[in-house]
Amino acid sequence: MTATTERQAIGKPLPKPDAWLKATGTAVYAGDVRLPGMLEGKILRSPHPHARIVSIDASAAAAMPGVYAVATGDDVGATRIGRFIRDRHALARERVRYVGEPVAAVAAIDEETAERALQLINVAYDPLPAVFEPEEAIAPDAPILHPDLPSYQDSARSTREGNVRNRVRHDVGDVDVAFAEPDVVVHETTYRTPRQSQAFTEPHAAVAQIDGTGKVTVWASIKAPFRGRVSIADTLGVPVSHVRLIAPAIGGDFGGKGAAFIEPIAAVLARKARRPVRLTLSRVEEFSAMTSRPSAVIRLRMAVRHDGTLVAMDASMVYNVGAVDDTQAGTANSAVSLVGAYHIPNVRVEATSVYTNCSPAGHVRAPSGPQTSFATESHLDRLARMIGMDPLELRERNALRNGDVVPSGHGILQNSGLDECLKRARAWMARELGSKRPHQGIGTAVSFWALHPNPAAVDSAATVKVDVDGSVAVLTGVADQGGGQWSMVGQVASEVLGVPVEQVSVIAADTEATPYEQGTGGSNTTYRVGNVVRQAAEEARRQVLRLAAEQLKVDEEELDLRDGNVRVRSDPSRQLSVAQVAQGALASPAGAIIGTSGEAREREIREHGHERADIVDAPSFACHVAVASVDPETGVTSVDRYYTVQDVGRALNLLNCTGQIEGGVIFGLGYALTEEIQSDNGINLNANLWEYLLPTAPHVPELTVELVEIPSTFGPFGAKGVGETPCIPVAAAVANAIDDALGVRATQVPLTPERVLAAIREQRPELLENRA
């Protein structure tokens, strides 16, 4: 393919094939699966934040007409489950650790019967002392949530002790010497960030079916079916091959559908009832008992020289990961992401995550990004103000450059689009922003996502088949939670094979029928899955060209493959359709055309003289600008305009790229202004959609999205991750705009009217005194 060749599919604003199903109400989500004899499941949850289960008497419930199964902790295997650390059972055994922990479950003929049966289950609890704040939890006499914690299995090395889930230190240079430099300006503040719910519109759902041989099939809203099946198998005490997990359409994930919670319970019920069981969660259960972004307290001290050179960062972060931690390494590995997109020679960060008797922590879009970004990007603005420098200039001066070692230790930065993003943001501001209205301010913030693009293991595979009618089928384990992964897969195969995208079907996310895939997320799916699909398609393409060359009696190099046809370049009248080639293949010793790929990318990276862990090949940078107005009398902040420029490497699908970014910004705006799970003694108080406030249509500011395309070397067609980056810096950009408007710094997210007003009262009381 030459650079001038018109593309088959890449880079076009293509509608997603599954969107047609979704627009007509015919897409099937897990909760839409209907099977003959299907029962309804319900979960009985703990009313206590911490208690010993003395006994469970479920006899009355089990005897109720219409009840087919009652399950308790006795029905689940002793093996603990969990996404990263195995710290729970699908149904509690011996002890409950948070309000809402599943204790028992019922399968009945309908929902009402199941609800009534739950009420007949008698659980005797012996309440234990509980802790809700990390400070209490690490006190010497605190009740310990997980006495066996040191023996738990974790996916990565972690430092665990008492209620400390993990503690990570990141040390570079000599911080003490740097702070003692004679000419530096030092600033210290403590930042606080809330628990945020993923708040996808589709609550979790699972339908489990068991066949006569004991094999279980589960349809579930889970974006990582190969991971989820392990939890189901461990809970049932069967090999993973006895579990088939299928992820149909998923109604949003944002990190919250990456691990099995209800799926093993549905499977246990189906096995006991010997009938299919559907389990769907209520919105209250979603908010009160499922995972959320862990809250954080971040104490941050930084030093800058008068010329704008950052010299030191000293920080401690504490995360509250609740009673069950579904985050990677307890989020404490985010110590490094506090350094952000900058080169800082002296750094000392300690991050601690702590178990408490609150509802579980888990991943939420850009895990740890918004917390650390709020602290660092807020702090940079204050430092800039203190030395009288333009905030964007301070960032420019200290920005990571190609060739720098990224603070995360993930290797050497290459293909950075940061400079370009900063330049474009500056140009937009100069062009678009005139004089400010009273009480209006402009805030900027930079976003950097590079934690995951280079995972440390081979994690994906694909198979590409060319059918006798010229159509193509791609088998991939990847789930599509709304991010457009399936259409990306189809586009990549279409592009490589020169077959119209409408003729590519994607068979996906079925642990029995499709190849292994670690799970969607971390903005690395396009990079990872796109690559293996590309390689599998290239293998199929080579077969097509070889067979066509034989039939047309020309060299393979002579051939052009596009629009479903193989043509001889010098004489386009000599051609074969891909269908003819595929038919010919079946009649030849070559057999069916099938391309596969597993570790081809590893080879490719090594051939370029790299180890995967040495380079940050697809760093995702963005620069955000918020224009916000603050009413100094009420503290109400409204965002008037919002601008973001993001480097996407290569926009495989323009509509998808801008859609991800727009959605990410509004997600971030919710975090910045309204979203916060509030709790009292471990009970989540605003566990509903009228008190947990999400952005709605009228909240959308005038939003401008620009793309920069600095290609990655190894991503498919140069693509980089897109989805996490846009939600990360929004809270900081808004806080910086508030500061610019009124000269007050609000240090706690969400930036509610109460908090902004408190900041005004404390920092600029004259603004209130002046009022009429």
Added chain:
Amino acid sequence: MTKMPISLTLNEHATTLEVEPYWTLQRLLRDEIDLTGTKEGCRTGNCGVCTVIVDGAAVKSCLMLAPQIDGTNVVTIEGLARDNGLDPLQRAFVEYGAIQCGYCSPGFIMAAKAFLDENRHPTRDDIASALEGNLCRCTGYVKIFEAVEAAAQAGGA
């Protein structure tokens, strides 16, 4: 409890059903007659994924009881496409990228349909306030506005 007979026009078909008095319209549609295009997100009227059209007005089917639709004309997402193809709104939602996970889409399309039937030339602010009761966590709403604007134009042509 004893079931009640109701008759209605459902997606242009005269229909007679037996319903429990406590069933919501949502429960009736999704779980009793398997019209699963109408979604469920909260059951409290706060997300809009269950929106259908009853006698020309967008309603949240989780807030309406099944017996209340006796004698009405109900349109769900399954009934929106006509013989000659998809409704312009459905087409626009697909073509403008207003659909990501799609769980909110049927509700948005039905809410927008009822709105556009009454408002031929809406401004973006009109659209935003008409859709205030529908949540979308994926798109940030921008492409939904664009889709509704495009459908309004297509409809007015």
